[in-house]
Amino acid sequence: MTDKNLVQAILAFLLFLPRAGINLSTRETAEFRGKLIPLGVTKMSADSSTVVGGYSDPHATQSQFEISDDRSVEEIKVLLKHKGYQPMMKDWQML
Numbered sequence: 287m288t289d290k291n292l293v294q295a296i297l298a299f300l301l302f303l304p305r306a307g308i309n310l311s312t313r314e315t316a317e318f319r320g321k322l323i324p325l326g327v328t329k330m331s332a333d334s335s336t337v338v339g340g341y342s343d344p345h346a347t348q349s350q351f352e353i354s355d356d357r358s359v360e361e362i363k364v365l366l367k368h369k370g371y372q373p374m375m376k377d378w379q380m381l
Contacts (some may be wrong), residue, residue: 289318295326300326316355323369330360 287295292335296308310319319330334353357365363373 289314293322296322296325298344311378312355316353316357319355319364320369323366323371330362332357 292314294373299306306327307324309331310322310327311331312334314322319327323330333356336357359375366373
């Protein structure tokens with residue numbers, strides 16, 4: 287899928303479901319992710335590992351996909367603040 291096709295899909299999706307969440311992974315480039323934020327992105331990954339078991343096994347090497355945006359969580363927070371957004375972070379929630 288091209289960047290243009292992804293933007294068209296996101297906009298079409300939001301026309302039909304305006305309150306839907308839009309998630310952007312680190313597969314997309316930093317520049318592209320930065321440009322998509324104003325379209326209504328609700329979640330962005332940062333400082334991610336795409337290696338199966340990568341957070342628990344430091345020797346794991348089988349990657350699910352290549353990371354294009356390797357910015358840290360702090361760098362993403364700075365970007366969001368610079369664009370006038372309030373970064374919100376949540377790890378998990380006990381029910």
